[in-house]
Amino acid sequence: MSKKIKAVIFDLDGVITDTSEYHYQAWKRLADEEGIPFNRDDNDKLRGVSRSECLKILLNGKRVSTEQFQEMMDRKNGYYVELLKQMTSENILSGAKELVLELKRRGIKTAIASVSKNTRTVLQGTGIEGLFDVIADGYSVKNTKPAPDIFLYAAKELGVKPEDCVVVEDAEAGIEAALAGNMLPVGIGPEERVGKARYRFEKIGDITLTKLLEIINF
Numbered sequence: 001m002s003k004k005i006k007a008v009i010f011d012l013d014g015v016i017t018d019t020s021e022y023h024y025q026a027w028k029r030l031a032d033e034e035g036i037p038f039n040r041d042d043n044d045k046l047r048g049v050s051r052s053e054c055l056k057i058l059l060n061g062k063r064v065s066t067e068q069f070q071e072m073m074d075r076k077n078g079y080y081v082e083l084l085k086q087m088t089s090e091n092i093l094s095g096a097k098e099l100v101l102e103l104k105r106r107g108i109k110t111a112i113a114s115v116s117k118n119t120r121t122v123l124q125g126t127g128i129e130g131l132f133d134v135i136a137d138g139y140s141v142k143n144t145k146p147a148p149d150i151f152l153y154a155a156k157e158l159g160v161k162p163e164d165c166v167v168v169e170d171a172e173a174g175i176e177a178a179l180a181g182n183m184l185p186v187g188i189g190p191e192e193r194v195g196k197a198r199y200r201f202e203k204i205g206d207i208t209l210t211k212l213l214e215i216i217n218f
Contacts (some may be wrong), residue, residue, distance in 0.1 A: 004036070004146045004164070005011070005108065005164055005166050005184070006109060006158075006160045006161075006164040006165070007108060007109040007110065007111065007133075007155065007158045007164065007165045007166070008103055008108060008109075008110055008111075008155050008167075008168060008212070009111045009112075009113050009151055009158075009166070009167045009168070009183070010096075010100070010110065010111070010112055010113070010132075010153070010167075010168045011048070011112075011113060011114055011124060011163055011167075011168065011169045011170060011171065011174050012114035012116065012119055012123075013114065013116065013122070013170075014047065014087070014093075014114050014170035014171070014188065014189070015093070015096070015168055015169065015170050015184055015188055015204055016092065016093060016096045016097075016100075016112070016128070016204070017087075017091050017092055017093060017122055017123075017126055018036065018091055018093055019075065019084065019087070019094075019122055020043075020047075021093065022080055022084060022086075022188070023046070023080060023081070024040060024043045024045050025079070025083060025158065026076050026077075026079035026080035026083060027043060027046065027054070027058060027076060028043075029076075029079050030058070030072060030075055030079065030212045031058060031074045033075075034072070036058060036059070036060075036062070038058065042057075043059075044193075046058070047056055047117070047170070047171045047172075047173075047193070048145055048170070048171020048172065048173040048174045049084075049115070049144065049145065049171075050115050050138065050144040050145075051073050051076070051077065051116075051117070051138075051172050052073060053144070054178075055069065055072055055073055055076070062129040063141040077117075077118075078170040080118065081118060081121065083120060084118060084121055084125055086126075087122060087125030087126055088125070088126065088127075089126050089127050091122075091125070091126050092126050092128065093203070093204050093205065094203075094204075094205040095203075095205030095206075095207070096204045096205070096206050097120055097128060097131065097188075099130075099204065099207055099208075099212070100131055100132070100211065101131070102209040103209065103212075104131075106213075108135055108207070109133045109134075109159075109160060110131070110132050110134075110159045111133055111134035111135070111136060111154040111155075111157070111158055112132050112134070112136065112137075112154075113136040113150045113153075114136070114137055114138070114150075114155040115137075115138050115144040115145055115150060116137060116138055117137060117138035117139055118138075119135060119137035120135065120137065120139065123135065134157040134158050134160060136150050136151075136153050136154040136157065140153050140154075141153050144171075145171070145173040145174050145176070145177040146173040146174075146176035146177045146180065147177060147180065148162075148177045148178070148181030148182075148183075149177075150177070151165070151167055151177055151178055151181045151183055151212050152181050154185070155181075162181050162182045162183050163182050163183070165181075165183045165184070166183065166184045166185075166212070166215075167181075167183045167184065167185050167186065168183060168188060168207075169186070169187060169188065169197070170187070170188040170189045170193070170194065171193065171194070172193055172194065172196065174194065175187055175194050175196045175197045178197075179196065181203045184198055184215075185197040185198055185199075185200075186198065186199045186201070186207070186212075186215065187199070187200040187201070188200075188201055188202075188203060189202070189203075190202075190203055198215075199215050
């Protein structure tokens with residue numbers, strides 16, 4: 001990719017902030033109440049997908065009515081939102097804020113693109129809502145990752161062509177969405193999860209501005 005990248009779009013949970021423990025606790029509470037086995041390995045399968053898809057995975061074929069399904073989603077979300085009240089700037093992953101600020105100083109636009117409908121609550125709780133030029137969340141598009149819609153929406157709102165965007169993601173579904181949207185995916189996490197990304201780092205703090213600019217041939 002020889003052209004100048006104009007924007008970097010970040011997933012939220014696991015990339016900029018860490019709310020994974022809150023998600024686990026909320027899903028675990030729901031699973032226990034419903035008598036469904038659920039552990040941390042199961043929780044990893046829920047990374048990067050919508051709440052409804054998460055519940056389908058959790059139910060694992062167990063039949064429930066439409067009303068029961070909605071009630072379970074609402075119950076889980078209630079548990080999660082309650083836990084989010086504990087959030088502070090301490091939940092920002094090391095190096096994430098600094099990277100975004102450096103990009104902005106270089107004139108590169110930034111966006112959050114998360115399927116979570118609690119995205120703004122998380123950003124407000126950690127005090128970084130105003131850090132990004134655009135915030136795309138679960139209310140922004142109908143089709144969630146691995147469909148590219150949320151990234152394409154963010155790019156459009158930024159006024160940048162998809163091919164001029166880098167996406168930083170920690171989930172397989174997010175990497176697939178970036179590729180489908182003709183964007184350059186940078187993965188955060190283990191090979192088995194983000195191996196389809198063009199480049200991979202173990203954690204967001206490993207990405208310096210210099211490395212990122214080298215990757216995108218700035």
